[in-house]
Amino acid sequence: MKEQTKILQSIPVDQLTGAVSVPIYQTTTFVHDLPGHHKGFDYTRSGNPTRQVLEEVVAKAEHGSTGAAFASGMAAIDAVLRLLSAGDHVIAGNDIYGGTYRLLTTLAHRAGISTTFVDLHDTAAVRKAITHKTKLLWAETPTNPLLRIINISALAKVTKEHRILLAIDNTFASPVSQKPLLLGADIVVHSATKYIGGHSDVISGLVVTKDEQIGKDILFIQNASGGVLSPFESWLLIRGFETLDLRVRQHSENALAVARWLSSCPEVAEVYYPGLPSHEHYELAKAQQRYFGGVVSFRLKRDDIDSASKVVSSTKIFKLAESLGGIKSLIAHPTTMTHASIPVSRHADFGISGGLIRLSVGLEDADDLIDDLSRALNELTLQTHNNTKHEVSIGA
Numbered sequence: 001m002k003e004q005t006k007i008l009q010s011i012p013v014d015q016l017t018g019a020v021s022v023p024i025y026q027t028t029t030f031v032h033d034l035p036g037h038h039k040g041f042d043y044t045r046s047g048n049p050t051r052q053v054l055e056e057v058v059a060k061a062e063h064g065s066t067g068a069a070f071a072s073g074m075a076a077i078d079a080v081l082r083l084l085s086a087g088d089h090v091i092a093g094n095d096i097y098g099g100t101y102r103l104l105t106t107l108a109h110r111a112g113i114s115t116t117f118v119d120l121h122d123t124a125a126v127r128k129a130i131t132h133k134t135k136l137l138w139a140e141t142p143t144n145p146l147l148r149i150i151n152i153s154a155l156a157k158v159t160k161e162h163r164i165l166l167a168i169d170n171t172f173a174s175p176v177s178q179k180p181l182l183l184g185a186d187i188v189v190h191s192a193t194k195y196i197g198g199h200s201d202v203i204s205g206l207v208v209t210k211d212e213q214i215g216k217d218i219l220f221i222q223n224a225s226g227g228v229l230s231p232f233e234s235w236l237l238i239r240g241f242e243t244l245d246l247r248v249r250q251h252s253e254n255a256l257a258v259a260r261w262l263s264s265c266p267e268v269a270e271v272y273y274p275g276l277p278s279h280e281h282y283e284l285a286k287a288q289q290r291y292f293g294g295v296v297s298f299r300l301k302r303d304d305i306d307s308a309s310k311v312v313s314s315t316k317i318f319k320l321a322e323s324l325g326g327i328k329s330l331i332a333h334p335t336t337m338t339h340a341s342i343p344v345s346r347h348a349d350f351g352i353s354g355g356l357i358r359l360s361v362g363l364e365d366a367d368d369l370i371d372d373l374s375r376a377l378n379e380l381t382l383q384t385h386n387n388t389k390h391e392v393s394i395g396a
Contacts, residue, residue: 003176003290004245010060011238012053024235025049044231046223051234055206057241058196061175062188064208066215068222069234073171073191074099075227076205078107080136080167080187082221083214086112089133091164093120095350097144098339100169104138117349120150123158130162140169141178142285145297145334145358146351147272149281149288156184165214171195171325176245177252177291181210192237194325195294198247202236204229247327250363251294257366258359258373259296267377269355272297295324296359297334300380303355307380308333312357314376317364324360329369332358 001009014023025048030041041047055067070076077100084090092104094117104115116129120139137159141150152168159166167187168180174195180188190196192204209215222228229237252275259273271278274285275292285292300307311331312320318331322338332338334352342350361369 007057007061007176007241007244010057011242022050022053022235022238024231026231045226045228048228048231048234050231050238051229054229054234054237054241057238058175058190058192058206059208061241062170062208063179063181064188064210064215065212066209066219068207068215068218069192069229069237070205070207070222071227071229072203073189073193073205074103076189076191076207077103077169079207079218079221079225079227080189081108081113082225083165083217084108084113084135087133088113088135089131090115090136090138091126091129091134092117092138093140093143093150094118095143095146095148096138096140097169098334098341100138100140102341120155121148123154126155126158130158130164134162134164136165136167138167138169140172141288142172142274142293142295144172145272145295145338145356147172147274147279147293147295147297149274149285151284152180152183152185152288159186160184172293172295173289173291174244174248176248177289177293181208183288186210186214192240193323195248195251196237196240196244196325198240198244198325198327199236200323200326200328202233202240204233204237206237247363248291248294251325251361252291254363254366254369255294255296255359255361256292258361258369261370262296262298262373265374265377267301267381268298269301269303270299272299294361296361298357298359299353300355300357302380303353305333305335305354308335308355308357310380310383311376314379315372316375317368317372318359318376324358326360327363329362329364330360332360334358 028044032038051069054069059067118125118129139150166185168185170188171191171194188208190206192206207218256275262268262271273296312333318329321330
């Protein structure tokens, strides 16, 4: 079966009533027949029928053994890190999401877990960073915000040689576009807030494991720490899965059109989108993903915060906001927004600069999105021209 068919068929019909929509079991507790004897559920933190369906659906979508749903993407990442112990070592990409960087360098560090950030495209650098304490390699692909593509199979070969867990943040690609577990990863994480939810109305995170025992460990952490997803939000994600393939396909088509147009703009120095043949990892993206994704980043020729602020504040359809993956288009300034938690001294390592702008291309008409960006960039050009004339006039 094709991807869309498989996902829809993995969502069950309710056995009790025949309802085609999974019921929302909005309950905290469940009645026991006898002490210690119940119908499979006793307390919603420990398990809930609606959440269980979601966890089974994402596990099937990612070809994993076990799924676990959390109250946010960061809670999902934190659960993976809780597999480690004090003294353990993590290798992570040097251009990861700012929130993940903050978690690794603060809370994980305080728990005695150290992290080395390396360029994951350089397998020699990865091997050099491995020590006898290394237990986890953390990677995002595509990366945030430069949309670099990491070769999952190449990393898996290294981690298997050294018996290290490989965790892939699959948020930007989504399960319908990329299958990290089939490429050798051990754990997949999603900020399901993004494409899986798809409507900017639910905060959530998902973890899928290949190995059943690691899955049981994650579920134990989920129950013990309590960062579970509510029944209603679980239902929202199930609903999101129903249209995920259709949405990601259209997001990608729109994003490619926007990226091609940006490539021809005189105000733009660089465009970062793996669907462009000019992208450094275009061939790898074609081989590893079904779709190129809905995120486009670009750097202005006037590579400064002031110019970028003018652009992101001038668009009408693209709304200035954090996050991505929703049906409505968003625009963000990584330096001051999504990656503000990364020290300025490390911005160059992450490829972040004042003139970098990130787009979450939504499902509006692509021509309207291009017109919106065109107006914003034209306003920047006009303001720059007027300022230059003013400065010349003063000098004269």
